[in-house]
Amino acid sequence: MPTLPITLNRRPATLIEQARWLYRERAGSTAVVLVEHDGERRLTYGAFFEGAARFAGALAACGVQPGDLVVLVLQHGEMALAGFWGALLLGAVPSIFPFLSDKLDRARYFDSVRQLVAHSGVRLVIASPDLESALRERLAGIEPPVTVLNVDEVIGTHNGVSVQDYLNRHPAEADATAFLQHSSGSTGLQKGVMLSHRAVLNHVAAYSAAIRLAPDDVVASWLPLYHDMGLIAGFIMPILQGIPLVLMSPFHWVRDPKILLWAIHEHRATLCWLPNFAYNFLATRVRPAAIHGLDLSSLRAVINCSEPVYAESHRAFLEQYAYYGLRESALATCYAMAENTFAVTQSAPDAPPPLDVVDRRALMEDRLAVPVDDGLKPIVPTVTLVSCGAPIPNCQIQVVDEQRHALPERHIGEIALRSDSMLSGYYRRPDATAEVMADGWYYTGDMGYLAGGELYITGRKKDLIIVGGKNVYPQDIENLLNDIPGLHPGRAVAFGVFNETLGTEDIAIVAETDTDDLDARADIMREIRARVAQSTDVTARYVHLVEAKWLIKTSSGKVARRANRERFIEAVLNRLPEQR
Amino acid sequence: MAAPVVLSETEAVRDQLRDYIKTQMVKDPTYPLKDDEPLITGGLVDSFSLVELAVFIEDTFGARFDDPELTAENMNTVNQILSNIEAKL
Numbered sequence: 001m002p003t004l005p006i007t008l009n010r011r012p013a014t015l016i017e018q019a020r021w022l023y024r025e026r027a028g029s030t031a032v033v034l035v036e037h038d039g040e041r042r043l044t045y046g047a048f049f050e051g052a053a054r055f056a057g058a059l060a061a062c063g064v065q066p067g068d069l070v071v072l073v074l075q076h077g078e079m080a081l082a083g084f085w086g087a088l089l090l091g092a093v094p095s096i097f098p099f100l101s102d103k104l105d106r107a108r109y110f111d112s113v114r115q116l117v118a119h120s121g122v123r124l125v126i127a128s129p130d131l132e133s134a135l136r137e138r139l140a141g142i143e144p145p146v147t148v149l150n151v152d153e154v155i156g157t158h159n160g161v162s163v164q165d166y167l168n169r170h171p172a173e174a175d176a177t178a179f180l181q182h183s184s185g186s187t188g189l190q191k192g193v194m195l196s197h198r199a200v201l202n203h204v205a206a207y208s209a210a211i212r213l214a215p216d217d218v219v220a221s222w223l224p225l226y227h228d229m230g231l232i233a234g235f236i237m238p239i240l241q242g243i244p245l246v247l248m249s250p251f252h253w254v255r256d257p258k259i260l261l262w263a264i265h266e267h268r269a270t271l272c273w274l275p276n277f278a279y280n281f282l283a284t285r286v287r288p289a290a291i292h293g294l295d296l297s298s299l300r301a302v303i304n305c306s307e308p309v310y311a312e313s314h315r316a317f318l319e320q321y322a323y324y325g326l327r328e329s330a331l332a333t334c335y336a337m338a339e340n341t342f343a344v345t346q347s348a349p350d351a352p353p354p355l356d357v358v359d360r361r362a363l364m365e366d367r368l369a370v371p372v373d374d375g376l377k378p379i380v381p382t383v384t385l386v387s388c389g390a391p392i393p394n395c396q397i398q399v400v401d402e403q404r405h406a407l408p409e410r411h412i413g414e415i416a417l418r419s420d421s422m423l424s425g426y427y428r429r430p431d432a433t434a435e436v437m438a439d440g441w442y443y444t445g446d447m448g449y450l451a452g453g454e455l456y457i458t459g460r461k462k463d464l465i466i467v468g469g470k471n472v473y474p475q476d477i478e479n480l481l482n483d484i485p486g487l488h489p490g491r492a493v494a495f496g497v498f499n500e501t502l503g504t505e506d507i508a509i510v511a512e513t514d515t516d517d518l519d520a521r522a523d524i525m526r527e528i529r530a531r532v533a534q535s536t537d538v539t540a541r542y543v544h545l546v547e548a549k550w551l552i553k554t555s556s557g558k559v560a561r562r563a564n565r566e567r568f569i570e571a572v573l574n575r576l577p578e579q580r
Numbered sequence: 581m582a583a584p585v586v587l588s589e590t591e592a593v594r595d596q597l598r599d600y601i602k603t604q605m606v607k608d609p610t611y612p613l614k615d616d617e618p619l620i621t622g623g624l625v626d627s628f629s630l631v632e633l634a635v636f637i638e639d640t641f642g643a644r645f646d647d648p649e650l651t652a653e654n655m656n657t658v659n660q661i662l663s664n665i666e667a668k669l
Contacts, residue, residue, distance in 0.1 A: 101627075102621070103623070103626070254631070255627065255630075255647045287635075502628070522611075526622060529624055532623050534623070539624070539625065541605075
């Protein structure tokens, strides 16, 4: 029985060392199957690292040195994978930037790339051919200058680069930064999470143990690579462990969600990670006629991660796909963040995660998770929480109060963690690092409690909104609206409201205006929606205009998000006509 | 007594489509949706909702959109969607 190359007892020092091993031992095995519009393409480990070496050669020819930052502005696909590993082989530090979508405004998008490049001192940007000239223009004048490399120039190169040459170099030590993950889509607050080779490899070892990864596993993923779940679970871990990865682009999947199901069927995939909304999306948006004959019985774990987990979403997904062989025991959960490389907790791999039914009033008012006996359930208002599992190996969790003192079980507080796979810090942001790290602990900003060794998440300390797995900061949305004619500057508020049908949050915006003119009000609403879509790539579902002084302020004069959210739900949302 | 208003088939489809977008996507039944208003780049409809809209169109009007057709270039206004529906019926 073959074993995994990376285990808790056996870890290479760097990702490059592991690449060397894979190229030597697994050259003919499948590394990645790319599901594309015109069919599938299989890359062996040999071909994969040859592609990466071509990028390493092209980057070196541009003067990229070990430690330099390389940002990838590319569609999902072979080039993004090869470009990422090309930078790694050189000892440079790659980071994947979200790709331009239909919705985003080009000028604003390029501005956000420019901000990242200027702030972080990015040495080189690898760009897709259609964005190259616009990017080159937009990045001009930054000091030190940044190079823009068109992927087409790399593909055409036969610079006599040998893979062996790159694989035999030692450009990075274990504690050097392997890559950056950007912790949010927010431009103003963008923080690059620095992860060392050691942290990433420790994580791969620990998380593989938590999910009992085995050599015969197959991973299927549509997840974006600029996000920790996609990058680690849907790329880095399977590649390093020699596990075949069946990969599709998120743009492709969202238009045609059945491709994931057929990829699982076709390749007998055993593992798949999804954010909560995807359970609802797959349960309701795939036509039965399109999945006739589908077989999902190969799946041993479908892991719900990166958004709050809802029991109802699991139920809807299971109800739809049990007929196609999906097993209830395959439902799994995980709590994760880029700052710990990826996972913090994981539910047991062979059983659905436990549910905790607790008293709603005690949860809200006393910040206590008090279990409700079965007999009392019909009369006591309850909340059902889904466990996110227990800490993965070599990771400790504690729940703390506002003074950062540990709380007992079933007390709600901030979740703090300590592990051997944590960030080394935020890139060039010692201020932001100091805010969240102390005495070896990382303070997550998420709220929850521990019960029987399992972690339950109840909310967030910050007002972060998660829409379809994407993190959105309300202040970023509010800042976009300040100069809209007809709105009072600083008198707009954004927050999330849960959408049960979609299994994720909707963005709601409430803004004050003095105008009663219907056309003028419509124009204001149009401008709000357009700005949000073009700048953040998410859609504001509710845009509600109110008269001056409607919004509740805090004692310090700021708009109070939570109080206004409650008011909006009460006064507006609950009075909308019954939804289908 | 005024003669009953008979809506042409196109107008009936248009009304249902507009109504669906206003109540289900924009969540504002009073929203003054224009027929040439950009839905996707205007931030009214996102990619997930576009798939939902296609399911609604197929269920209600029997016009089937294949997934590659669901793009911003193809589906960005009520008018565009309407002419795509008509081409399929």
